[in-house]
Structures are given as C-alpha cells and as structure tokens.
Amino acid sequence: MTNHSSIQFLYHGLIVSCQAPIDSPLHDPYAIAAMAQAAVNNGAVGVRIDTPSHIREVRQRVTVPIIGLWKQVISGSNTLRLSFIMLLWQKPEQTLSL
Secondary structure, eight states: OOHHHHHHHHHTSOEEEEOOOTTSTTOSHHHHHHHHHHHHHTTOSEEEEOSHHHHHHHHHHOOSOEEEEEEEEOTTSSOEEEEEEEEEOSSGGGOEEO
C-alpha cells in the first residue's frame, strides 16, 4: 500500500485514539497496545498513539497505520509542547513526518 492509498484508506474509516493520562494505571505500553488491538479487531482503520514507547508496542501488535503524536507539558507552566506528529505505516521507509 502506498502512502497516498493509505491516506485515502484512512479518509473513509474510523481512527481510534488510544491514550491515557500519564498518572493513569492504563498509561502503560502493554495496556495501550491492547486497547489499539481491540480497536483494530473491531474495525478501526488506524490508531492515534501518544509517546514513542507506546508507538513501539502498538506497532508490534497491529498493522494498520499509526498516527503518532507526542504531547509534553512544559514544566512550570500549563503550556503543551507538541514534539512530533508522524503517520507510520508498516515499514520505516513508509513513515511520513508532518
């Protein structure tokens, strides 16, 4: 599947955001990957995942595109910093940085 056809595939499907607050017991790569796998098993065409460790774990369990978005709070403020956003396919050479 090419990057263009993957984007078209995502356009008409459900993308499920699988994330948990940092202080949640669910903020664990294994738990997030299980949620992502459940979403895909039930029809999600892609998943939105936060943090590199969660993305790595999810990639081992699902083959749908992953939208990786790493949000970080800047200490001492209420400012949110967006570290990266990527659309990841099955192979590293298919990664699209946005």
